Amino acid sequence: MIKARKQDFNARVWNKIKRIPKGRVTTYWEVARALGSPRAVRAVGNALGRNLLAPQVPCHRVVKSNGGIGGYSGGLEIKIKLLAKEGVSVKNGKISGFNEIFYKF
DNA sequence: ACGACGGCCCTCG
DNA sequence: ACGAGGGCCGTCG
DSSP, X not given: OOOOOSSOHHHHHHHHHHTOOTTOBEEHHHHHHHHTOTXXXXXXXXXXXXXXXXXXXXXXXXXXXXXXXXOOSSOHHHHHHHHHHTTOOEETXXXXXXXXXXXXO
16 A cells, blocks of 8 residues: 555656556656656656556656666566567567667656 | 665776 | 765654
């Protein structure tokens, strides 16, 4: 259970990730930066990791800053699968054409 | 209030 | 290229 505050940090993250178009990916760093704190990448990952945002948010569309997959609470395999289904190819745990599908806010 | 954890990032050896 | 350490932010116990 998470304390339901008036729009938690998670809500902000989720709101942004939510608007990420299909076949596109973003990075924790970009999200954190969009929130106003590029150093808060840990908080962002934490928010997503808690699944607080649930399936309503495509957390799998969020990858690492170097084009890596990162991680996934339900299973990294699932994340890769989801990406693949959306047209995002993954090579050796890295996004194929990451810079091409990278969605900038 | 304090300490610890986390799907991280960056810098240094 | 690889490994280890530090840092910053937020939430939980």
